[in-house]
Amino acid sequence: MLGPAPTEAWVALSAALFAIGAIGVLTRRSAILVFLSVELMLNAANLALVAFARQWATAGTAVAFSGQTVVFIVLAIAAAEVAVGLGILVSIFRDRLSTDVDTLSEVRL
Amino acid sequence: MLVFGVLAAIMLVGAIGVVTLRQPVHAALSLVGTLLTLAIAYVQLHAHFLAAIQVIVYAGAIMVLFLFVIMLLNLRGDEPQRRLTWIRPAAWIVGVGAAGGIAWTVVSDPAQAPSAAEIAAVFQGSGVEEVADQLFGRFVLSFQLVGVLLLTGIVAAVGLVQRKATETEARTRPKVAVPMPPSEPVDARAPVSADGGR
Numbered sequence: 001m002l003g004p005a006p007t008e009a010w011v012a013l014s015a016a017l018f019a020i021g022a023i024g025v026l027t028r029r030s031a032i033l034v035f036l037s038v039e040l041m042l043n044a045a046n047l048a049l050v051a052f053a054r055q056w057a058t059a060g061t062a063v064a065f066s067g068q069t070v071v072f073i074v075l076a077i078a079a080a081e082v083a084v085g086l087g088i089l090v091s092i093f094r095d096r097l098s099t100d101v102d103t104l105s106e107v108r109l
Numbered sequence: 110m111l112v113f114g115v116l117a118a119i120m121l122v123g124a125i126g127v128v129t130l131r132q133p134v135h136a137a138l139s140l141v142g143t144l145l146t147l148a149i150a151y152v153q154l155h156a157h158f159l160a161a162i163q164v165i166v167y168a169g170a171i172m173v174l175f176l177f178v179i180m181l182l183n184l185r186g187d188e189p190q191r192r193l194t195w196i197r198p199a200a201w202i203v204g205v206g207a208a209g210g211i212a213w214t215v216v217s218d219p220a221q222a223p224s225a226a227e228i229a230a231v232f233q234g235s236g237v238e239e240v241a242d243q244l245f246g247r248f249v250l251s252f253q254l255v256g257v258l259l260l261t262g263i264v265a266a267v268g269l270v271q272r273k274a275t276e277t278e279a280r281t282r283p284k285v286a287v288p289m290p291p292s293e294p295v296d297a298r299a300p301v302s303a304d305g306g307r
Contacts, residue, residue, distance in 0.1 A: 005113035010154070013117045017124050017143075024128035032179060036127050036140050043147055043167070054154040065239035068156050069248050072240060075166055076255045080262035082171050086178045087266040093182050 010051035017044035031089055031099040035082075042078055046071045112153060119146045133179045137172060144168040158237045 021044060024037025053067025093099055123146065126139030144167050151160035244252055 005110050009113055010150075013120065016121060020121070020124040020128055027128070030133060032133055032175070032182070033136055036136055036175065039140060039171070040124055040127055040143065043144060047147060047150060050151055050154050050156050050159060053156070057155070065236060065243050066247070068159055068236050068240050069243040071159055072162065072244065073248065073251050073255050075162060076259060079166060079171060080259050082174055083266045084262050086174060087269040090178060090182065091269050099182065
């Protein structure tokens, strides 16, 4: 029971967080809460990447820190995504005084 | 493994809070808790640099942006508003306690700062140098593209607001004989700034 947690445990935790985030995206109606759940899913993926990077570092391979580097890039992309997404959200709210995603049905393929 | 159990429990509780809490502000604060716990998990996984970035960028900047937008849009649940009467004495107690703790730390033992060798030993294998090697070596194209993406994102965010301003300006031109919707008090001031401002 003692000692560092194995990679499987971290990845299982990451999967649980991702699943909870996916449930949130599918069930919440306010767009901002959907957005928060998307952030949760992004972070779950980051946790898995860091856990795998740790495993490869323990194994002593040359690609050990690629995972951490990718997480860094994902963080930068998340920042850009949040800025644009919240801008769109504010613009939608100005237009119809609500962020209920169920009523947003104009934009279709 | 014990640390993992505690971290996993806090993270899962926070994540379930994000998905189930009614108030958007509560959900956002719940996500802040999950993200901070995730930073501790990164320390556990020997990714100290990412832990710092996680706290500064994610739990700091991005979540402040979220809370700002939630409060700007004034998204309220249907919970009745009540004054938190205990928060003022609690704030005073916390503030005085923090000031006293800092003062006591400074006065009690000035020589307790660790030596440079100790600090270097702690940061050994923290991932900063390795991540920098990868970022400016193998991933240099991704690095540059992320820079372009951030610039595009900023321009797009400003463009969203800017287009909104020109639209309201066009709608309030006096020659356009469209009746104004009375529910927008912002339009009343728009012709003054449109004609006199520029």
